[in-house]
Amino acid sequence: MSNFVNQATGAMKEGLGKLTGNEQRKEEGHAQRAQGVGEQKLQNEGQSAKQxxxxxxxxxxxxxxxxxxxxxxxxxxxxxxxxxxxxxxxxxxxxxxxxxxxxxxx
The missing domain is CATH 1.10.287 (Helix Hairpins)
Known part of the structure; x- marks a missing residue:
């Protein structure tokens, strides 16, 4: 999954978890969104980080x-x-x- 998809899906899961009171879903969404944000930051480092x-x-x-x-x-x-x-x-x-x-x- 791309980092943007992880961010969007995670945000949706987190919101759904909050809305329904499902803490497990909320935490799963938060983790997925955080992973997407982290992947985006790493990707933005670009070529300089590779060197x-x-x-x-x-x-x-x-x-x-x-x-x-x-x-x-x-x-x-x-x-x-x-x-x-x-x-x-x-x-x-x-x-x-x-x-x-x-x-x-x-």
Whole structure:
């Protein structure tokens, strides 16, 4: 899903959760919207971030945090697919940090 779709869908879920009093739906929407906003910010960094190992290492940290949040939301919702997506995102972030830490040392 594109970051704009995540933002819009998340906002709709969050609003629906507020309207119906469904805290789980509200939290899921909030997390999805936040993920979309974060992805948009990363995308806006553009080419300069790709050439900057320190920025990429920070991006890896953000991926890890986002993955942990997604995994926890998946657990709370009983959604194993979301849990797995969170674990995958966390792994990608960890790998990104390790690769760029090595680049900075070289």
């Amino acid at each position: 900057n190992p320190a920025a990429n290492q920070a991006k890896g940290g953000m991926q890890q945090a986002g993955g942990a949040a997604k995994e926890n939301i998946g657990k709370a919702m009983g959604n194993p697919d979301m849990q797995q997506q969170g674990r995958n995102l966390r792994s990608q972030g960890k790998g990104e940090q390790e690769i760029n830490a090595q680049r900075q040392q070289d």
